[in-house]
Amino acid sequence: MKFTLFSALCLFFSLGLQAQTPAPGLTLKASTDHPDALYKVGETATFTIEALQDGKPLAEGKVVCVLSKDGVQPQPPQTLALKDGKATLIGKLDEPGFLLMRVTSDKASAMAAAGYDPLLLKPSMPVPGDFDAFWAAQKAALAQVPLKPTLTSVTAGVPKGVEAFDVQIECAGGKPVSGYFGRPVGAKPKSLPAILHVHGAGVRSSNLGAVSWALNEGGMLSMDINAHGLPNGKPKEFYDALAAGELKDYRIEGVKDREKIYFKGMFLRLIRAIDFLTAQPEWDGKTLIVYGASQGGFQAFAAAGLDSRVSFICAGVPAGCDHTGSQANRISGWPKIVPNDASGKPDAEALQASRYFDNVNFAIRAKCQGAAVTVGFIDTTCPPTSVYAAYNALTIPKEMHADILSGHTSTPAASKFMQAAALKHVRESKGK
Structure with a gap:
């Protein structure tokens, strides 16, 4: 062909x-x-x-x-x-x-x-030589911002045996971490694994339902953060207005400058959420899962590559894979942050900036204990070519679930696979 x-x-x-x-x-x-x-x-x-x-x-x-x-x-x-x-x-x-x-x-x-x-698919371009230095500088700047979490008790819709909170945490970049946090009532110090749930594309509140994970496997710390540092629990019209206005094109914001790409702030909020979870007295000091699909899968890969405290990731149909695929005559995944210039060639500045936000490069640096990834063979949003390029770059224990006749969705089988992988990691961690 x-x-x-x-x-x-x-x-x-x-x-x-x-x-x-x-x-x-x-x-x-x-x-x-x-x-x-x-x-x-x-x-x-x-x-x-x-x-x-x-x-x-x-x-x-x-x-x-x-x-x-x-x-x-x-x-x-x-x-x-x-x-x-x-x-x-x-x-x-x-x-x-x-x-x-x-x-x-x-x-x-x-x-x-x-x-x-x-x-056998490989990354389309190598890791930039100053990739580590760039992210070290971002994390150093974040570390200068005091954690200062504000916790507001939430009771409506919370399962019995769980205490839940709306959490707002100061962060670099002007937007806070905004999420819901749950823990078992009466948990002992240093006794609980933690899981961080991260969102796919779109504009919405954090998901209070995620605090129910606090009851899994004898108890967990569970936190769900929205992708944009927005207040939680507002009417749908509040988020719809942002999606149609200020955040309409967030996926391509600042794509020609690595300092201005929207996902830089998103990933710093991700790290700050991990700061919060690992600062909890109940955290067991070793088990921290990052769990998400699509844009949430993008964040899971980024967490694994940027933060050594992450012990396991679950990344369903992950976005953010192989932005520079055009350089290997291949397709790239959402968010398609490398546009073509007037001549039809990939914009040179965006191509270079995208490399600092590419799952293939985060994957190479992942040191966690394992990864569970899903892929849809007819996914045209996060095409399988791009997903495998990132998956293959992982050097850690890993497993792929393939839905050969599914597109960009977490099928029931894929969701079951990720949930089972996360809980298996918790059990294995408790046994060590």
Whole structure:
């Protein structure tokens, strides 16, 4: 399969959401001939397309298929005739990555993907030489800000046996850490593991429901922080107004300057939340999990790479992976912080700045005891090529859960996998 650098973003935006989108009465399904959708480089993959009308094979019709390298460099569309509701398409990749097929009719669409030796994917660029110095300076500046947490008791909606608080903590960058914190009533000093829940993209309050984790595995410290340092528990209209206004384009704020990229403040709040949790007298001094999906997965990787107090991460369909993928002729993940310049080439300043906020570089520096990561093979928001590039850069014990026909979502199986991994780490930590 021959690829050229052409129309990369066009296909990405044309794909839209990853879920299969049947029209009333018509359903398209797509699958690969390998049940696990995994192939060796150069091996042929056969995609099967099924069209059902009111639950029965469509008598006749046509579909249009587009193959691409995980959303980049699409091949010309191919029109296939359906026979007894089925059609097949053959393709291959001659390099590690994902061969994505999108099939459409005038009323429905579906996707499938074949993974080609994804465990061989490497970061698209090396770690910047001053990466550690940059982040050491950020953390040193943060350390000069007194912790000064303000805790306000919360009782409504809190499970019996848990004491919960709205927590506001001073931080560098002008915005506080804002979250909900829960602990078991009557916990003894140095007796509890801790978990920090971090959010996906969007603008919302912290999640009070996360304090229920305080009751898991004999007791835990559990904290959930919102991504933007916003007050908690406000009406929906409050967050909607921010999402449509001040925070509308936060994902691309300051992308040409590593000092101004929005995620710098987010990651400093992440470290400050860890400061708070590890300062609690009940913390056991060794167990601290960072748990999140999408943008929360981005934060989990950053926490592992920036803070040695983190003992385990759970990162579902992580964003923030391989921002510089264009330099290896590949796709990058959300937040797509490297725009193209007027000539169609990646903006040089944004490309350089993005390297200090890339999961592939955080992964290389992760020293925690383990990681649980999930991926969707037809995810066009955080494409699997980018996720594997970061996952492969981890040198710690790790495990991947793959949903081969899922897009950008935490499926029930993926959520169960992450929760089980977190609780297993707690049990193992208690046994040491």
